[in-house]
Structure formats: structure tokens, C-alpha cells
Amino acid sequence: MRKNNNTGRIREGIKEIVIERLLTLNKDSKILLMGFNKPLSVKDMLDEVKRDTPFGKKIVEVQFKYIQMLANGEI
Amino acid sequence: MQKSILFTRPSHDQATACLHYFSGKLIEEIKGVGEYSIINLERHKATREIFEKSMTKSKPRLVVLNGHGFKQGVCGQDKKIILDKDNINLLDSKIIYAVACDSSEELGEIATAKGNADAYVGYEAHFMVVTDPSRSSTPSKDKNIKIFIKPYATMVLSLISGLSVEKAINHTKDTLRGLIREYGVYGISDKYGDAPLIRFALYWDLTFLKGYGDLSSIV
Numbered sequence: 001m002r003k004n005n006n007t008g009r010i011r012e013g014i015k016e017i018v019i020e021r022l023l024t025l026n027k028d029s030k031i032l033l034m035g036f037n038k039p040l041s042v043k044d045m046l047d048e049v050k051r052d053t054p055f056g057k058k059i060v061e062v063q064f065k066y067i068q069m070l071a072n073g074e075i
Numbered sequence: 076m077q078k079s080i081l082f083t084r085p086s087h088d089q090a091t092a093c094l095h096y097f098s099g100k101l102i103e104e105i106k107g108v109g110e111y112s113i114i115n116l117e118r119h120k121a122t123r124e125i126f127e128k129s130m131t132k133s134k135p136r137l138v139v140l141n142g143h144g145f146k147q148g149v150c151g152q153d154k155k156i157i158l159d160k161d162n163i164n165l166l167d168s169k170i171i172y173a174v175a176c177d178s179s180e181e182l183g184e185i186a187t188a189k190g191n192a193d194a195y196v197g198y199e200a201h202f203m204v205v206t207d208p209s210r211s212s213t214p215s216k217d218k219n220i221k222i223f224i225k226p227y228a229t230m231v232l233s234l235i236s237g238l239s240v241e242k243a244i245n246h247t248k249d250t251l252r253g254l255i256r257e258y259g260v261y262g263i264s265d266k267y268g269d270a271p272l273i274r275f276a277l278y279w280d281l282t283f284l285k286g287y288g289d290l291s292s293i294v
Contacts (some may be wrong), residue, residue, distance in 0.1 A: 026268040028208055031276060032090045032220070033201035035143050035176030039089055042272065058200055067277045075255050 015049065018063040022046050077112050078294065080105065080235070081135035083126060084117035085152040087140045093204055094141035094174055096214035101228045111235060121151035126158070130165040137294050139231060141219050144175025147182055158182075163190035170194045170240060170292055176201035180244055187288035194240040194288040196230065201274040202283075205269055219269055222258075226250045226280065234294045241290035251281040 002026040021044060039047075048056035069075055082102060086095035095117065102113055114133050116125055121142070132136070140158065143150045148159035158165070166186050170193050173182070207219040214220055221246040231248045233243035260273045 023096065025272050029269045029272045030206045030208060031272065032093055032204045032206055033176060034090050034094070034198075035133070035145070035201045036090065037088055041208055062279050062282050063275065063283065067276060069278070075252055 013058050014064050016061045018047055021063055079112040079114055079133050079135040080118060080137045080139065081114040081129055082139045083121045083141055083151055083157060085121040086118050087153050091142055093214050093220050097224050097227045098141050100224055101231055118152055123157040126151065127165060137234060140171065140173040140175055142175050146180050149173055149175045160185055166190040166192035168193055170294055173197040174202050183287035192288055193288060193292040194290055196240060196244060196286045198283045199285050200283040203279045205273045205276045219273060222254060222273060237293060239291050239293050240286050244284060246288050247284060248281055250279050262283055
């Protein structure tokens with residue numbers, strides 16, 4: 001039970017880090033994604049993360065890996 | 076006999092217009108080499124019927140699918156499905172590079188296991204590109220999307236230069252890593268502050284690029 005709580009807390013912590021990171025980006029910058037009809041802005045990405053959509057969860061997962069990679073000097 | 080490469084190139088919204096532009100540039104380059112004949116299914120030709128006829132008649136060794144997609148299929152013009160499990164047998168003995176969202180998550184397995192494709196390369200999540208906010212409606216003038224042509228083209232050019240699918244994937248991943256480094260370290264002109272997002276999108280594409288089937292296959 002405690003382990004589950006810890007995992008949930010860590011996940012929320014990571015999500016907060018990713019949100020903070022996204023807040024540093026130009027909010028008007030846009031991405032094109034195959035599968036979406038129109039471009040998404042950084043603000044849209046933030047909304048996806050905050051709403052925990054499948055795409056938002058992927059953003060968190062990849063952003064966190066990306067931050068770790070930068071911190072480890074892998075690239 | 077000259078080998079052929081088939082491209083599907085729908086263009087009906089900003090995302091497909093971007094891939095249409097990428098593939099157009101790549102086709103110009105391949106034509107310059109002159110060793111391959113190109114089957115160019117662009118815009119209204121990117122239909123299921125024409126795709127099926129072209130695949131059967133021309134028997135391309137390499138198939139480059141551009142467009143929207145879903146877990147079990149790829150779309151052509153106007154988001155109409157051109158490839159799914161019902162015509163997956165068309166991929167028999169072929170190498171496929173699919174730049175279509177989510178398509179590799181299940182279609183990669185289906186293409187190689189059921190369709191007998193030699194190999195299938197795709198993205199397990201939406202292929203991501205960053206646009207220049209001031210030029211987003213004109214791909215040829217958009218400096219941001221041009222960055223993403225390089226890894227896109229590297230995959231295909233590596234394959235046609237004789238590298239195995241595995242080596243072509245690794246080469247493309249190295250290209251993506253190189254671009255991430257370039258945008259992180261050097262003094263790139265970044266008028267709109269897009270460089271951090273570009274680095275993230277490149278890393279996204281690096282993360283989700285994946286191959287299925289016999290990765291020692293060569294074109």
C-alpha cells in the first residue's frame with residue numbers, strides 16, 4: 001500500500017517537473033503530429049499533461065527521460 | 076531490372092502537407108541518383124485502389140507511407156484508409172517505412188507476421204515536427220520543419236545506399252542525436268525561442284522510431 005502511494009507521489013512529482021519545464025517554452029510554439037487535424041501549441045500540450053490524457057502521459061514520460069538524459073550528459 | 080520505390084503522399088492538412096514537402100524533396104534527391112524508379116502516389120492518387128494496383132503491378136522493394144495512421148492502418152488522401160489488415164498481404168517481401176502516427180504499435184507486427192513484409196519501420200507514437208509560427212502554412216518557407224527533413228530522409232537514403240534496416244535505423248537515430256546536440260550546444264538562430272521544443276520533438280521521434288521483422292534485410 002505504502003509502495004503504491006510512493007509510486008503515485010513520484011509520478012505526480014515527475015508530472016510537476018514536466019509541467020514546469022513546459023512552462024519555460026514559448027507557449028505559442030506549435031507542433032504538428034501525424035494523427036491530429038491541426039497543430040498543437042505548447043499550451044495545448046500543457047493541457048494534455050494536466051488532464052492526464054494518453055498523449056499527455058506520453059509527453060510526461062518522454063520529457064522526463066529527456067531531462068534525465070540531459071542531466072546525465074548522454075547527448 | 077531497375078528497383079522501384081513507392082511513395083504515398085497525401086496532402087490535405089498541415090501535417091500531411093509537411094510530409095508531402097519532405098517526401099517531394101527526398102524524391103528529387105533519389106531521382107538525382109538515378110538508380111531507382113519512383114512510383115509517386117500523391118494527393119488524389121493516394122487512394123486505396125491506386126495503392127493496391129501500384130503495389131501489385133510495380134512490386135516496389137521499398138514502400139514509404141506518409142500520412143495519418145492508427146494502430147492497425149495507414150491513411151491516404153482525405154484520411155481514407157489505404158492499408159489495413161485486409162490488404163496487408165500487399166507488403167509481402169517488402170521493406171516499409173511508415174511515417175504515420177501510432178502505426179507501428181500494432182501494424183508493424185501485423186505487417187511482418189501476417190503480411191510477410193521483410194521489415195517494417197515506423198513510429199510507435201505520433202511523428203512529431205515543430206513548425207515556425209510565422210510560416211506554418213507554407214512548408215517550403217518554414218525553417219523549423221526543415222530540420223526534420225534530415226532524419227526523415229536519412230532513413231530512406233540509408234536504406235537505398237545498401238545499409239540493412241537495423242543500420243539505417245541506427246544511422247537515423249545518430250542523425251537525430253546529432254541534431255539534438257546541435258540545437259543544444261551551438262549558437263543556432265532561435266528567433267521565436269523554439270529550440271527547446273525542437274530538441275524535445277527530435278528526442279520524441281528518436282524514442283519512438285522502431286523496426287520490426289528481419290532487420291538484416293536490405294533494399
